[in-house]
Amino acid sequence: MAMSYSFREEAKPFRSKKSKGFLWISHSMWPFSWYKPKCESVNKPTTCLTVDSVMAFYLSLESGKFWFRAQVYNRENGHVGFMLSCYDAQLSYDSKTDTFQARYCPYARQSIEKNIHWDRLRAPPVGTPAQVLHTSDCLNDLKPGDHIEIQWRRSREFPFGWWYAVVGHQEFCDGNENRCLCRYNDKVVLEFSQYTPGSRWRQTIVNRKDHREVGEADGFYGGIRKLSEEEEISKWKQLWPKQIFD
Template identity: 50%
Template sequence: MENKYLTLYSFCLSNTICGILIVSWLARSIFSNALRTSLTWRNETKKNQEEENKMSLLDLPDLTLDCILQKLSPSELCVMTCVCSELRDKCVSDHLWKKHMETKWGRLMGDAAIQDWKSHVATLMMCFRNSNRSSSSKPNWSSRFVASLKPFSFLSSNHGCDKRGSSYRAPIDSVMYWYSNLENGKFWFPAQVYNRENGHVGFMMSCYDAKIRYHYKTDTFQAKYSAHGRRAAEENVTWQRLRPSLIDIKSRDLHVSDCLHGLRPGDHFEIQWRRTTEFPYGWWFGIVGHLQNCDGEDNCRCYSHDNVVMEFRQFRSESPWRTTVINRKDHRETGNEANGFYGGVKKLGTEDEISTWKQLWPSQALE
């Protein structure tokens, strides 16, 4: 380019006007290029300064960042784990997930469910340790199984985490992993179901042990009931029909009745009942009634009598299932093959327990 300009300059030396024009054109060209270069440099410098002045979420103090993360929902925390490794490590912390666990699952996580989960985690950890001890270069089934445990598979796919190449994994013994297994329906846990088998008339106002798992698309549960012979199952069980299962009362064990001496007419109770001795017990709701020879409320002495009338008012007065009588002092399983067998008794002591049963009351009396 310089040689070209020199040639033109030499050619036009004899012509003063031509030389002036050429020099003027060269000056304007050089000035224009210099101006563009200067503006470009200024813009790039300003852009770099703006980028340097931007604050990253990770630049916040730990306490501030933690307060922000505590405001996120489970699905939002899951998405945050896809951003970077630093946020992933923070978002899987137990203290962030305990609140979510208690809010959604605390009501159903009874002692029996917690024990089952701990046993499940212990089994997985044992498989993981055994795989690490293996001297074989080829990974065995347990190491592959444990390595593939990814929480919130449905959330990550819905929010595009898989497309970002995320490969995060929550620790097996973390609260996040527990929560995700419940949400994904991968963990069957013990609970009790009111009015089992879609409110079948034979189970109205009862509560039976079952193994359940969650279905997040319908926000309902699938239940499997223990029974003699065919194992009954039920879909679309709502939250309102569930309560936690207690570890100290097995479905086939007779409950120790420690409330019989204090029962009075009008008290609400649950009593174990089963059709035959080969079946597990269910819990049935009832109200303590008056003895046949009682004068009524004003002169009632039923509380001092050895026998207690147990009424099941969901049945018609003429139904054989309407009442039964048990002995306060020497109560054991009583009954026969025709009317079934009555077991232990629990007195209901809170309004929440009683109101839950009343909400399940049938629209008309049962036969």
């Protein structure tokens, strides 16, 4: 089940306090009409928490039995192959370590990751499923310096992840704002500055007027969403690697 907007808004002040941290999870999941807790074993007192019970939800979450959908920044503990990306996952809470474990798509190289801290989680910012191409409604507005996220996947068998990039200048443009006409060009340059200049991952170009999933030997680029909230942009900057990669 997708986490609602309250995940982003309420997680920020509660991350360091486990008991309060559950509030934004439970609030975003309400009502719990889909959740039907089972009665305790016959060998124990015959008590059964009522359906839609907040306590039932809390105990399920605290025990690690409850799994919910969210997205994980820099999956696989910051593996270089996923740097500055965010992927859908099913997560459960580990009360012993105050961290989460994630289950990714079975096609991924590593399907389970543990010890994920609160600050690496976010609610899905859009409702587009990970296997579906996101409809890009910002292409006509993109200009150099804009911050964006773009879908990317290795092959069509894999789900999309969201990757951070910045709109760059055309090759013929010197970057001078008074002379720059890049925003009127049908081609949009996307820069992935976590990679060195000349790297095959450093740059890609999309068609502003006819953008669709573009497949290459290096993977498939999908939909684009423009980042307009400073909080989202700041989060990506906080995740910036200490060194750039080839």
